[in-house]
Amino acid sequence: MRAIDKRSAKSRQKLGETFYSAVAYMATTFVCVWLLKHPLSDSGTSVRAVVSLIPLIPIGFAIRAVIRMVRDGDELERRIDLEALAFAAVAIGMLALTLNLLMSARIIEISANMATVWVLPGLLLTYACAKIWARSRYQ
């Protein structure tokens, strides 16, 4: 079995935190959307506002884990994170621009609600994939 240094073990732990937070975000989003459409559809504004903002909690944990991972990394890990984050930002930006142009031409139709909900999870998912690619360049 390959020996694992302390830094790599910590990095894996934080990657796990990010993954579980992202899963929790998706689960809470689906539950909250269902609650707002069905049992809470006639509730007051304040209740609906609180329930609608619940998914911010797990996504906050995911962002915190990513920030800690980048901050605690060594110089190569920071370079890999920077390359992955830059790629993810450009990829998601280009995807949003492409979809917007196609929507302007009335070729596709996506609700603004759906599009905005998937920006942050899409960014985190693309970052994770880009990190695997960036890491492979230094192996």
Add this chain to the structure above:
Amino acid sequence: MNNRVRELRGNNGWSQAELADRLDVSRQTINAIETGKYDPSLPLAFAIARLFGESIETLFNPDA
């Protein structure tokens, strides 16, 4: 950039993980330096040289 990190690590009987812990970097960083895929920063290069009791010039060869 060519370097003698793998050779000196082997002489000391250290694994990549052990060297990584001594330098407070990841094992991946040590592997990338040894294979020449990543050139360390000046502070890390000095730390490696100090650990092995060598000078940077004898450890890293930019002409290779």
